[in-house]
Amino acid sequence: MPRLSSLFLLCLTLLAACKKAPVQPEPEPALAGRWNRNVFAYTDYDPAGKVVATTEDQLAGQGLYFTFSADTIRYFENQVLLSSSRYAREGSVLHVTHYNVNLRQTEKYDLTIAELTDAKLVFQRRLVGPSGYYSITTTTCGR
8 A cells, every 4th residue: 555655646746747837928029119111002992891992102112110119109201200109009909199290280090900020010090081981001011
């Protein structure tokens, strides 16, 4: 009997020692930092959701970029600041507050992160027009 209990304790000790370490989830890629604006696409829809027009501009190499900090988005062209906006992040949605100097008013809108990796950021904005028409802009950036 003492042999069996010793064997049982040895098995328990070995099982406890061989426990797998918990799997750590991959860290989410960082939004913070500089993102070069490469492509800007604009798609217009009718009230039924049918595409009525699309436009895509290839912008790589034109000196357009964003910088994201914990609560601010800045947009630059050739190192000249064009705009600065505050945001609060909620999952994949950025709730943006922007002061439009030309209109002299504050605008609030949402940007939705469609893709975020270490090397790529894609975000979208939905713009609602008259009579149910709407547009979705898609901005693709790289590091």
